[in-house]
Amino acid sequence: MGILEVKNVRKRFGGLQALSNVNLSVTENSVHAIIGPNGAGKSTLLNCFVGKLIPDSGSVMFDGQSVLGRAPHEINQMGISRVFQTPEIFGDLSVMENMMIPCFAKRDGAFEFNAVSAISSQKDIIEQAEQVLEDMNMVNKRHMHASALSRGDKRRLEIGMCLSQEPRLLLLDEPTAGMARADTNNTIDLLKEIRDKRNITIAIIEHDMHVVFSLAERITVLAQGAPLVEDTPENIKGHPKVREAYLGETV
Amino acid sequence: MFGLNQKDGQLILIIAILVFLAPFLLNPFPVESELAQFNAGYPDLMQRFIIFGIFAIGFNILFGLTGYLSFGHAAFLGVGSYSAVWMFKLLSMNIIPAVILAVLVSGVFALVIGYISLRRSGIYFSILTLAFAQMSFALAYSVLTPITGGETGLQLALDDPRILGQQITEQGNIPVPSLFGLEMRDSMDVVIGPWLFTFNVGYYVCAIIMMISFYIAVRIFRSPFGMMLRAIKSNQQRVNYTGLYSRPYMLAAFVVSGMYAGLAGGLMAAMDPLAGAERMFWTASGEVVLMTILGGAGTLIGPVLGAGMIKYMENIISKINETILHEWFRWMPDGIEDLVVTLIYPFIGKGWHLTLGIIFMVVVIFLPGGLVEGGQRIMRLFRRRSKSRNTTNSSDTFDSAS
Ligand SMILES: Nc1ncnc2c1ncn2[C@@H]1O[C@H](COP(=O)(O)OP(=O)(O)O)[C@@H](O)[C@H]1O
Ligand SMILES: [Mg+2]
Numbered sequence: 001m002g003i004l005e006v007k008n009v010r011k012r013f014g015g016l017q018a019l020s021n022v023n024l025s026v027t028e029n030s031v032h033a034i035i036g037p038n039g040a041g042k043s044t045l046l047n048c049f050v051g052k053l054i055p056d057s058g059s060v061m062f063d064g065q066s067v068l069g070r071a072p073h074e075i076n077q078m079g080i081s082r083v084f085q086t087p088e089i090f091g092d093l094s095v096m097e098n099m100m101i102p103c104f105a106k107r108d109g110a111f112e113f114n115a116v117s118a119i120s121s122q123k124d125i126i127e128q129a130e131q132v133l134e135d136m137n138m139v140n141k142r143h144m145h146a147s148a149l150s151r152g153d154k155r156r157l158e159i160g161m162c163l164s165q166e167p168r169l170l171l172l173d174e175p176t177a178g179m180a181r182a183d184t185n186n187t188i189d190l191l192k193e194i195r196d197k198r199n200i201t202i203a204i205i206e207h208d209m210h211v212v213f214s215l216a217e218r219i220t221v222l223a224q225g226a227p228l229v230e231d232t233p234e235n236i237k238g239h240p241k242v243r244e245a246y247l248g249e250t251v
Numbered sequence: 252m253f254g255l256n257q258k259d260g261q262l263i264l265i266i267a268i269l270v271f272l273a274p275f276l277l278n279p280f281p282v283e284s285e286l287a288q289f290n291a292g293y294p295d296l297m298q299r300f301i302i303f304g305i306f307a308i309g310f311n312i313l314f315g316l317t318g319y320l321s322f323g324h325a326a327f328l329g330v331g332s333y334s335a336v337w338m339f340k341l342l343s344m345n346i347i348p349a350v351i352l353a354v355l356v357s358g359v360f361a362l363v364i365g366y367i368s369l370r371r372s373g374i375y376f377s378i379l380t381l382a383f384a385q386m387s388f389a390l391a392y393s394v395l396t397p398i399t400g401g402e403t404g405l406q407l408a409l410d411d412p413r414i415l416g417q418q419i420t421e422q423g424n425i426p427v428p429s430l431f432g433l434e435m436r437d438s439m440d441v442v443i444g445p446w447l448f449t450f451n452v453g454y455y456v457c458a459i460i461m462m463i464s465f466y467i468a469v470r471i472f473r474s475p476f477g478m479m480l481r482a483i484k485s486n487q488q489r490v491n492y493t494g495l496y497s498r499p500y501m502l503a504a505f506v507v508s509g510m511y512a513g514l515a516g517g518l519m520a521a522m523d524p525l526a527g528a529e530r531m532f533w534t535a536s537g538e539v540v541l542m543t544i545l546g547g548a549g550t551l552i553g554p555v556l557g558a559g560m561i562k563y564m565e566n567i568i569s570k571i572n573e574t575i576l577h578e579w580f581r582w583m584p585d586g587i588e589d590l591v592v593t594l595i596y597p598f599i600g601k602g603w604h605l606t607l608g609i610i611f612m613v614v615v616i617f618l619p620g621g622l623v624e625g626g627q628r629i630m631r632l633f634r635r636r637s638k639s640r641n642t643t644n645s646s647d648t649f650d651s652a653s
Contacts, residue, residue: 050492071491071496072491072492073491073492073493073494073495073496073497076491076492076493076494077494081492081493082492084492088486088488088489088492089486089489090481090482090485090486090489091485091486092481092484092485093478093481093482093485097478097481097482100478101478101479101482101490101493101495102493102494104475104478104479104495105493105494105495106494108475109494110494110495110496111495111496111499111500112475112476113476113499113503114474114475114476115470115471115474115475115476115477115503115507116470116474117254117474117475118254118255118256118470118473118474119473119474119475119477119478120256120473121254122475125475161493165493165494
């Protein structure tokens with residue numbers, strides 16, 4: 001039984017069957033990659049995990065509990081954090097503030113009317129946020145406006161924000177899309193470190209095969225809204241159906 | 252000091268001094284001089300500066316921090332006024348219970364209106380708040396006449412019960428609002444040479460309440476709650492996916508800012524014990540939006556500056572007429588004098604709205620941060636001149652909204 005169990009999930013947008021009968025099981029403390037051509041339904045599937053979309057049918061269980069029908073903040077508080085395909089950060093806030101907000105969410109829960117104490121008196125939050133910034137190698141940028149960061153740094157920040165919550169399941173949607181090679185390699189190193197150092201399960205959507213094969217322990221190939229195969233990286237590399245449907249286009 | 256960092260403490264201290272000295276500062280021209288009409292230091296106007304300042308400070312907690320634009324905040328102002336007048340009718344002329352009830356009742360109204368309006372965001376939220384305010388306005392005029400006094404407004408009468416206070420004064424008049432015997436309308440005139448300064452009880456009571464309100468607003472801005480509100484403004488989606496439930500945060504901000512509006516409305520009634528439905532009209536809601544944007548939405552002091560500027564123009568610029576203009580430019584040759592007066596005339600007197608409109612457009616286009624940004628740019632210009640050798644500034648992380 002995996003930490004994330006997806007059974008018979010279907011989702012239709014008007015006339016388009018975006019997901020047709022998806023089954024997926026993600027083992028705890030592993031890295032599971034979901035690959036597939038553009039429009040295969042990968043982001044849609046992730047949206048069903050975090051409460052952005054509700055599938056037409058099927059079930060999504062996290063740690064034995066259904067996430068369907070729960071609001072995004074509830075699902076996050078259950079232990080699922082998501083990094084989006086285009087970075088979702090607080091552009092008007094400083095990098096440090098960006099990092100403190102998830103720390104508050106972790107400590108105080110979904111709502112806490114704390115209008116009395118000063119932020120500067122929240123020593124534990126500040127310490128924690130600084131620690132994550134250090135892990136992300138971003139301490140020297142702590143005063144910057146997040147919107148002024150480079151694309152790679154925005155992504156790092158968003159990953160850091162998710163990690164600061166110490167989620168049990170981290171969802172990454174194309175974390176290296178649009179990154180330069182060097183940035184991509186940095187991100188791979190970062191994710192490897194996270195995988196090795198923490199008790200965390202990672203589900204990653206990725207186009208870049210180099211990233212996928214450096215990180216993943218299992219790979220699911222999604223095509224036209226349905227899983228084509230699920231296997232280890234070695235077997236996926238040689239799989240004829242995969243080569244035909246997907247790898248043939250990009251390798 | 253009082254849980255504030257040094258910069259905020261200094262800001263509050265400076266404002267306290269300015270507000271305390273306002274009767275001097277706003278009356279800089281001798282009574283007999285031609286410029287005396289620019290004097291704004293009379294009690295009625297000074298009270299309005301302060302009361303609308305409070306209104307705008309509260310509005311800014313919602314609009315400045317979260318970016319949600321309420322177009323119906325005047326409803327809470329009106330509710331506050333009605334509540335206060337009812338307290339004067341039923342309980343006593345002491346302003347403390349009146350102001351407390353005004354804050355509580357407007358808080359309850361804000362809770363209900365906010366709960367419904369916050370189901371939508373953006374323009375739909377604005378329209379919902381506008382609809383609620385206009386509805387309150389219409390109801391106050393018609394169905395609710397027994398509570399609101401309808402078209403005549405809610406006024407005090409000799410036969411009001413005032414169970415805890417004096418029903419009628421010894422002279423047979425309706426008593427006036429007071430704070431433990433200190434009457435709001437009491438003033439002391441001080442004549443120094445050709446100058447006249449008026450120190451009014453009501454003004455100082457309002458001023459003290461404003462300083463407390465401002466202090467609370469600063470604390471909210473610097474608190475984790477304030478940071479969450481700024482996060483919602485910046486990216487509400489990220490807030491939700493970070494495990495934070497944005498709706499109660501928004502509702503709390505809405506209620507707090509509604510209570511500020513109710514406080515302002517209550518103080519209006521405390522200065523002049525009557526309340527009318529026009530206080531809830533949509534133009535009154537629009538006015539506080541203008542004040543906040545003009546001064547600088549999301550800044551601490553901006554809304555107060557904006558409120559002061561608009562009230563000054565409304566009361567001072569609007570009073571200048573053609574005769575006064577001719578007097579000013581008498582020293583010019585006749586033809587040119589007439590030309591100058593003709594050119595300026597549309598912008599003064601009843602034309603003050605035109606001037607305000609132009610200033611507003613200029614500010615929005617060139618100074619998106621409002622008057623505060625204007626001030627900051629001027630300060631920076633001076634600083635660059637005074638110390639060309641730059642020292643790295645060690646700015647605090649949490650002062651992005653100064
Ligand atoms: N909210 C939506 N409404 C309508 N169609 C959508 C929506 N989201 C995704 N789609 C469509 O569903 C298909 C799958 O999209 P997506 O999950 O984003 O693919 P990808 O695998 O590239 O992430 C695409 O054809 C996309 O156009
Ligand atoms: Mg996608």
